[in-house]
Amino acid sequence: MSETDSDTERDDATFSMFGEDEAPAKPGAYEVLARKYRPRTFEDLIGQEAMVRTLRNAFETGRIAHAFMLTGVRGIGKTTTARLLARALNYTSADHDGPSVNLKPLGEHCEAIMASRHPDVLELDAASRTGVADMRDLLDGARYAPVSARHKVYIIDEVHMLSNASFNALLKTLEEPPPHVKFIFATTEIRKVPVTVLSRCQRFDLKRLEPAALAAHLGRIAEKEGAKVSEEGLALIARAAEGSVRDGLSILDQAIVQTLEGEAVTGAAVRDMLGLGDRGRLMDAFEKAIAGEAKAALEEVQDQVRGGAGPAIILKDLLEIAADISIAQATGDDYQPGGPADWVERTRAMAQRLTPAEAARTWQILLSGYNVLQVAPDPATALNMVILRLVASAGLPSPEEAARMIAEGKASPGKSEAQAEAPPDAGGLDSFDSILAHLTELREINLQVEMERYVKPGPIRYGHFTCELEAAAPADVLARLKSFLERQTGDDWVVEQIRGGAETVRAAEIRTREERFASAAAHPLIAAALKSLPGATIVDVVDEERASPDIPADAENVIDLNSRRQA
Template identity: 55%
Template structure:
């Protein structure tokens, strides 16, 4: 009777790490556990967190082996390098050790399941040094189950160790987190995954192109298990070809990815604004099986790579020479602003394609928008070009030619070249002064000379801004603001103010104005409402001045040309000093 052949095991199970040395990408955790075991500072509860497939359950089993290993001679103690040949190591690796209990919290979520663990933890281990409870997906436990575990988790018997694994650590109660020694398992880098997959391909007796392994490592998104599942599928796909070699083209077809060269050509059409070629390329690759979302991701990856090359980062040497040459050319050709604008547009396109009921149509519309945006001129370059055009330069920027000077002008020209001639001094009418013929030594006594009559001083007639200023000095800020905004004066004298009728003008306002102005000027004021339109208020004058200023600015040739190119543009007011500081 012949024995049945060994059933096939997928790569993720076949190459599960059996020692901490085979665990890739988690050096910090391994170092911490090694030091804790050597110094006999082993925690009573461990929590493994991280994304799928980075080794949480594998690490939990390795910790159980490290704590219960007795060595080949049976006299060993806890070690970071379990022997793998003693009975506890073999039983734990095969999942049959009676003192290492694994529980899936997704299917055992209630308080009754936790009560069984609490009751069993009172008894010593049957054959191992420690009784180890591994609870996977621990975040699925109910609130009552967590509460039932808290006391035992805080003060477990010395022979019990708890190891929890979860992908959603934020769902665990803080009371549980505070009782565990937490390890955050990192995503595995693409370079580590490529090296790991290359070793497994060699052990499997197959061959693979480096670019194919790179595609698989990128698709794994930091998960070793996901990458091994894709690699397993790629090997099976390669066997159908008859050569037994995993190629990049086969991986792209298998994963529905777009060809790198195709993405490069699409990127070139997009930044050149070639809409017809862009749409034809999208349709061609969609017919070949490329998913629209993967095309957007490819364009995003390429934009990111070109931007990094723009800031001086070396192009990935693992890429084909054609890709590296194209990236360097685009980095020299496209500016930073255009690259960031392209990145934002592609991010928006990614969201639209992901949510769209018709992904291909959504991708076409998004890429058309990007093509048209790529052909638009840069606003800064446009402004500089307009400023450098002589016929569009501002009128006051040109220096007028000086008229030819005749002889008389040359004689009268001041010595300083280019300085404006001084304004002529105002000519005052001579005032005749009475002639005093009395010599200074024959002056009469002051007591005998009558004092001259005092010259009356005519008070200056105030203006409306003066009235507002007087109100501010009187401490009547609200009244001053109301006068500034709504009062239209008909007549202003030294003690009388006549204002036009209006919505905000009434007898009470007149009384308040007369009272406040009288207190400031120390004489009585009369404020009345008269007939007529009156002069504009100060607020209306400011609005009119602002409108005239904006009209003058818009009349400048450079600004007018800018508004012709951008009809929806707006003329913003200048920044205040505090706004400039915040903007910088």
């Protein structure tokens, strides 16, 4: 077998350092941006400064872990970082002999590792090799010293996909690792990794890149490629990438070919490519909705749906606008998101127009609508209904104003009596009894029964509900109560558990009934009747208003006696 065949077989077995994706491009072949601009040194990593600082300090002090766990979303750089770390652990140059995060100039082993030819750096793809036999084969060589490098490095990608037996086989080596062996794990599902493995690793959570930072990075790469991409286009690509550098580069690659050479990639071209809505027009729709202009707001979103934008994507963008408004309110002059200057100024203007509670209510309405849209038979119709609900909320007093009105016990100026009794206080939902009455009126029978049977009410006021739950209560009863209250009021509610709630309605009914029976049985006339009729029991106690004329007027209660002849 030739050396080339041997290398190919090793790559197919995924025991190479980089695999085929790192093979040099053939002359004249186009290299995609995600490969072309993959970081080659730790300085090239963006947004991971904390991790690099920790590694640098560890290498300088000699406190180097024997196993590393890298976790984060797809495309954030886990595998790239693992490969850089393998080079760093084995770094040796003319003027430096020891682990180092400074990989310039290329070390003695760097080229071999980058070319997938180093025998001491082995990689396992756990997504395709999950069995215990694969793990044992990999670890069989762990007891042998490295061939030429300082450490034998095992990289296991998507480690969460290993079987339980594979984890158990790995655990023994992790517990007592040979001094020359290092493990580097990468995963997108850190919760699926057994804690017995996690506890033996130095963990690094690779951060999502903020849209502004990612847009700036993509802009620099576009400039190197000689491509012109508008500021809006870069912002849209960065948002669509959701913090993933690889996804951002892939989308940028696609965007560049949307126009002829020399022409700029506009925001409109990116929106058409990704099926996004026009963010400027979505801001128009948002402004019209919170101003109560139903027709204009609907026309804006409907026109974008007709233009190819997905209803779910439109609603997601509206959610981002609502979130940006709240963030702008909280951060004030420090608010600096990615995107054109007019986006920032319009967001700040809306942040000044709404109160913090109104902004939070708007977010809640949109989020609830987004969840409904996922199961709606017609997403476009569901989107229209969400917009109309947002418009309807514009006619309500702000939550702050509603709270003041409730505290003062009066309606806001200019409101008619009918309006004063509408959803801001939803019939006075400020007590357990009023909430139960509202459930009864709206025929929410299941929730009403569960509230009476399992909920021990605590302090309750409008917007805040506390209680203690019985052990047998359904797990979702409070979530459904919160949803009901927010639907009826249009406001956010805090629904939380406490200790020391009052008794349930059902328990109170049983206690009251038992007390009335005991009181009736203690009445002289009834006690005499029970004594004279062996086997008689009290089956009901009726209020005095329903008493029979035959019972003496001074009796507090009336009873029915069930006389049973004993066998």
